[in-house]
Amino acid sequence: MQVVILAGGKGTRLKPYTLSFPKSLVPVGDFPILEIILKQLAAANATEVIISTGHLAELIMAYCKDGSRWGLKIRYVREDKPLNTAGALKLIPDLEENFLVMNGDVLTDLDYSTFFKAHLERRSSATISAYSRESKIDFGVIQTDERGVLTNYIEKPTYHFKVSMGVYALHRDALGLIEKDEAIGMPDLLLRVKASGKEVHSIESKCYWLDIGRVDDYEKAQETFAADPARFIKSP
Numbered sequence: 001m002q003v004v005i006l007a008g009g010k011g012t013r014l015k016p017y018t019l020s021f022p023k024s025l026v027p028v029g030d031f032p033i034l035e036i037i038l039k040q041l042a043a044a045n046a047t048e049v050i051i052s053t054g055h056l057a058e059l060i061m062a063y064c065k066d067g068s069r070w071g072l073k074i075r076y077v078r079e080d081k082p083l084n085t086a087g088a089l090k091l092i093p094d095l096e097e098n099f100l101v102m103n104g105d106v107l108t109d110l111d112y113s114t115f116f117k118a119h120l121e122r123r124s125s126a127t128i129s130a131y132s133r134e135s136k137i138d139f140g141v142i143q144t145d146e147r148g149v150l151t152n153y154i155e156k157p158t159y160h161f162k163v164s165m166g167v168y169a170l171h172r173d174a175l176g177l178i179e180k181d182e183a184i185g186m187p188d189l190l191l192r193v194k195a196s197g198k199e200v201h202s203i204e205s206k207c208y209w210l211d212i213g214r215v216d217d218y219e220k221a222q223e224t225f226a227a228d229p230a231r232f233i234k235s236p
Contacts, residue, residue, distance in 0.1 A: 001046045001116050002096045007034060007104035008054030008079050008088060022056040024104035025063060026218070029225045031233075032063065033212060034104050035070075036225075039233050042070045044112040050095075051104070052088040054079040083182070086189040089170075090178045101186070103166035107221045108209040109231050110167060118203055119169035125198035126174055126190055129167035131209045135159050162202065165209050173198075 007024040024034040031039075034051075041049060049072050053060050057078050067074030077091045089101065100116055110129060119127040136158045143152040168186060177192040178184055194200050208231065212218040225232060 001044065001113065002099040003041055003046050003049045004089065004092065004099060004101045005037065005049060005051045005104045006085055006088065006101065007060055008052050008082070022060055025059060028107060028221055029229055033107060034064065036107070036232055037104065038064070038067065038070050038072060041112060042072050043234055046072060048073045050092055051076050052079065054082060084184050085186040087178060087182050087184045089175055090180060095172055097172050099170060101168045101170055105212050106166050106209065107212055107225065107232065108165065108207055110165065110205055110207045110209065115167065115203060116169050122201055124201045125171045126193050126200045127169040128190065128200065128202040129165040130162045130202040130204045131165045132204060133161055133163050135161065162204060166211060
């Protein structure tokens, strides 16, 4: 399993933590979040990891080096200009026919190898790892018709959504839908794959997942990891 980790963002939503560190090196417990991910990928028998860097790339490269201390082979690509979450894929030579792509700032106990295997079995052009999340609205929500006449009034509702975990499996053909030097996000790329007539699947997981891109989620991740580190990093 070949894996691309997207670690080029500036982490502006996570300031002040990211003033001195790239977001992927922000610590969770005793480890940078990126190291937790790398340890998990090693346990999932990843064959190679490509880290896409940009902001403070030198710190990421100095910390991770060639990946040998985790039993991984790591190489790097660097964005000379921000290319969003999917544009950087166009910079990577020698990608395998199918590969995993993931953000470098997620705390999860997702079984990467099982997810990737499901992608291969479905022969999908792209597969999204999905998570069920709820959002509570602390206001009364009103619904009206086109004349402004009340049709419904819902007091402090809770909405349930299926959201992307920031972990994807792609077939190499998807790269042909990205223009050279194009800044494009993963949602737009996946919609292009769909528009091209190919199928994009989602697989919902019951795992733990948290995107640590916001301060409140980062603090929650700290608490969760401290309570049970072995949930995320298995002992050898």
